[in-house]
Each structure stands twice: as C-alpha cells, then as structure tokens.
Amino acid sequence: MPELPEVEVTRRGIADPLRGARVLGARLGKPLRWPLGRAAPSLAGGTVGDIVRRGKYLWLPLQYGADDDGGLLLHLGMSGSLALLHAAPPPGPHDHFDLVTDRGTLRLNDPRRFGAVVWSASLHEAPAAALLRRLGAEPFDPAFTPQVFHAALQRRRAPVKAVLLGGDVVVGAGNIYACEALFQAGIHPALRADRISRPRAARLLAALRGTLARALDLGGSTLRDFTDVHGVGGAFQSEAAVYGRAGAACGRCGGTVRRVVQAQRSTYFCPSCQRR
Numbered sequence: 001m002p003e004l005p006e007v008e009v010t011r012r013g014i015a016d017p018l019r020g021a022r023v024l025g026a027r028l029g030k031p032l033r034w035p036l037g038r039a040a041p042s043l044a045g046g047t048v049g050d051i052v053r054r055g056k057y058l059w060l061p062l063q064y065g066a067d068d069d070g071g072l073l074l075h076l077g078m079s080g081s082l083a084l085l086h087a088a089p090p091p092g093p094h095d096h097f098d099l100v101t102d103r104g105t106l107r108l109n110d111p112r113r114f115g116a117v118v119w120s121a122s123l124h125e126a127p128a129a130a131l132l133r134r135l136g137a138e139p140f141d142p143a144f145t146p147q148v149f150h151a152a153l154q155r156r157r158a159p160v161k162a163v164l165l166g167g168d169v170v171v172g173a174g175n176i177y178a179c180e181a182l183f184q185a186g187i188h189p190a191l192r193a194d195r196i197s198r199p200r201a202a203r204l205l206a207a208l209r210g211t212l213a214r215a216l217d218l219g220g221s222t223l224r225d226f227t228d229v230h231g232v233g234g235a236f237q238s239e240a241a242v243y244g245r246a247g248a249a250c251g252r253c254g255g256t257v258r259r260v261v262q263a264q265r266s267t268y269f270c271p272s273c274q275r276r
C-alpha cells in the first residue's frame with residue numbers, strides 16, 4: 001500500500017514538470033472509490049498549479065481564469081500509482097484516469113480501484129474538506145511540536161501503536177514506520193498513549209521524523225522512475241531494525257525480535273529494548 005513517503009516521492013516527481021501545464025483533456029476508466037464529480041472532458045482548458053500533499057492525498061490545483069477554479073484531490077488507495085507519460089500508450093485495463101496535458105499525460109494505474117480522483121472547488125470545501133477533516137498533523141510541520149504531540153497522546157487511552165496507525169494524531173505513521181519509530185524511541189507498542197511521558201513523546205516524534213526522512217531519501221535515491229512507488233517501502237524494509245524480522249536478533253541488544261498482532265496488523269518489536 002502506498003504510504004506517505006511514496007506519495008511524497010510521487011509529488012516531487014510530478015510537481016515541477018506539471019506546474020503551469022495546460023490541460024488538453026481527461027479520460028476516466030472504470031469507477032474508482034469515489035466519483036470524479038464533474039464530466040472528465042470539462043477539465044480541459046485548465047492550468048495546473050502547485051501540487052501539494054496532505055496526508056496521503058495529493059491536491060492538483062486547476063485554474064481556469066474564471067470562477068470555475070478548483071482542483072483534483074487524488075488518492076492512490078491500496079494499489080495505485082501515478083505516472084507522467086510523455087508518449088502515453090493506449091490505456092491498459094488498470095489505467096482508470098488520464099489527465100492529458102501539454103507536458104504529458106498524468107495516468108493513474110490502480111488494479112484494486114481503491115484510489116480516487118475527486119473534483120473539488122478548493123481544499124476547504126466539500127468534498128475535499130470532508131475527506132481531509134480527520135487527518136492528524138503533518139509529521140514535519142514545525143507547528144507540530146513535541147508538546148503538541150504529547151498533549152494529543154494524553155487524550156488517548158489506546159495503545160500507542162494503534163494511535164499512530166489511526167492517523168488522526170499524526171499522519172504518515174504507516175505500519176512499517178510506526179514499528180520502526182517505536183523501536184528507535186524505545187517505547188513498547190502496547191503502552192497506552194496517555195501514559196507516555198513528555199520526554200518519551202519527544203523521542204517518538206523525532207524517531208518518526210527520522211524514519212520518514214530516511215524513506216524519502218531512499219525514494220529519491222533508489223527510484224530512477226518515481227512511478228515505482230512501491231519500491232520505497234521495499235527499500236526501507238531492507239534496512240528495518242524490527243519490521244518483518246520476527247525471530248531475528250535485535251541489532252541493539254541481541255535479544256529476539258517478536259511479532260504480535262494489534263488491531264489486525266502485525267507489530268514487530270524488541271521486548272527488552274522497548275519498555276512500557
């Protein structure tokens with residue numbers, strides 16, 4: 001599943017080439033998770049603005065020079081990837097959205113079709129606002145300080161791992177990144193969020209930022225073609241300290257990495273390095 005680093009790597013790959021591009025047309029394939037909300041051909045004539053990311057959503061602003069400005073909110077779902085194609089071949093069976101521009105065709109390939117492309121007049125109006133409403137803070141937002149993070153954790157009684165995965169305190173802590181950040185911070189994944197001290201919350205936020213930054217570095221350095229977004233998690237996993245390493249020796253203490261299931265997701269941790 002594309003996580004925040006994959007989406008951010010995608011954004012970095014398409015934002016510069018598409019800034020200022022002129023939309024020549026658009027095409028929908030099979031239905032995605034939510035309807036587009038306007039006729040695809042009517043997107044023609046727009047100019048692409050600065051593509052931004054919020055959580056795992058990308059916002060592609062479109063300016064029409066009239067009171068018709070808005071944009072497309074894109075989500076890669078479980079299996080989606082975006083490619084900017086300079087000579088687009090005819091769409092294949094899993095290509096469900098094309099935005100044809102004078103700089104190439106932005107194509108969404110999504111075999112499982114949990115992804116979405118939704119028209120919205122702005123990020124702050126329906127339907128975009130409703131989709132983004134429950135998202136937690138951006139992990140690299142300077143306003144999201146250790147104090148703010150700690151205060152948010154204080155309001156939660158669930159295990160810290162579940163709170164991280166929920167994404168409503170902070171976005172971006174997908175399973176692999178949550179496991180690794182908790183290991184780096186020395187925090188047991190089952191510890192109740194409201195029992196985490198302020199210094200430990202600060203360590204956890206720093207660890208989460210570190211793991212995500214490393215994944216972004218790997219995405220930027222190992223992916224010649226940003227369309228292979230699933231390669232980011234794979235490259236990161238190859239150097240993970242605990243994720244996917246049940247039964248292996250902990251690189252820090254020599255103990256055994258364990259796997260448990262929390263909220264239907266696998267959690268990997270070192271029982272001696274990670275304390276309640």
Ligand SMILES: [Zn+2]
Nearest residue numbers: 250253270273
């Ligand atoms: Zn250990």
